Amino acid sequence: MSNIPEFTQYLIQIVTIACFVVTSISLIILLFRAIAGPTNPDRAVALDAIGINLMAMAGLLAIMLLTTKFNDVILLIGILLFIGTIAIAKYLEKGVIIDRDMD
Amino acid sequence: MIGTWINVIFDLIIIICLISGTFFIFSSSIGVLRFPDVYTRLHAATKASTLGIAGIMIGAFIFLYFEHGIVSGKLILGLLFVLLTAPVSGHMISRAAHESGVKPWFNGEEQDAYSTYKKKTEQEG
Numbered sequence: 001m002s003n004i005p006e007f008t009q010y011l012i013q014i015v016t017i018a019c020f021v022v023t024s025i026s027l028i029i030l031l032f033r034a035i036a037g038p039t040n041p042d043r044a045v046a047l048d049a050i051g052i053n054l055m056a057m058a059g060l061l062a063i064m065l066l067t068t069k070f071n072d073v074i075l076l077i078g079i080l081l082f083i084g085t086i087a088i089a090k091y092l093e094k095g096v097i098i099d100r101d102m103d
Numbered sequence: 104m105i106g107t108w109i110n111v112i113f114d115l116i117i118i119i120c121l122i123s124g125t126f127f128i129f130s131s132s133i134g135v136l137r138f139p140d141v142y143t144r145l146h147a148a149t150k151a152s153t154l155g156i157a158g159i160m161i162g163a164f165i166f167l168y169f170e171h172g173i174v175s176g177k178l179i180l181g182l183l184f185v186l187l188t189a190p191v192s193g194h195m196i197s198r199a200a201h202e203s204g205v206k207p208w209f210n211g212e213e214q215d216a217y218s219t220y221k222k223k224t225e226q227e228g
Contacts (some may be wrong), residue, residue, distance in 0.1 A: 023129075
């Protein structure tokens with residue numbers, strides 16, 4: 001009866017490793033769509049989903065390695081992902097990212 | 104005695120959060136692979152990924168709080184940031200796709216979804 005908490009903590013480690021493997025498989029699937037997408041907006045969608053998968057993998061690594069040092073990495077990946085997606089979308093729409101005419 | 108059972112219950116809650124988050128992320132990647140058009144792929148890539156990362160971030164937050172006693176607000180902040188910015192980026196990409204000439208997929212016309220885009224790129228060289 002006394003080894004049930006130890007068993008559930010062992011189960012958390014096993015479930016974390018399994019979630020890491022499944023997230024890696026989904027990353028490979030999204031990489032296929034990012035390489036072989038028919039148009040450029042398809043590739044932008046796949047890159048957005050790849051960034052979100054990387055945030056999830058950083059959160060799973062924080063559980064797996066018992067550290068709190070990955071939380072800054074999660075915020076940094078989120079901010080860079082948003083800026084990159086907006087830049088790609090504006091480039092696909094007009095061809096320029098920063099336009100300087102003040103009309 | 105009661106404390107050990109509370110630990111067991113929170114461990115099970117963490118396991119449920121992680122498994123549901125991973126399921127939604129995997130279903131989002133399957134949707135990006137299998138849907139026929141840019142707009143339907145955006146539907147999969149924004150909503151399901153947001154739900155999946157919500158599950159994983161809440162699971163990691165509860166795990167760090169009950170294992171180390173650390174309230175790590177950066178995980179919740181990252182979750183709120185994804186909740187704010189995923190619809191905005193999806194809208195921007197869908198508007199760029201519409202401006203660059205990708206037609207919406209209609210029922211039974213899979214090849215026709217990219218026809219105007221191909222024609223436009225061939226005209227531009």
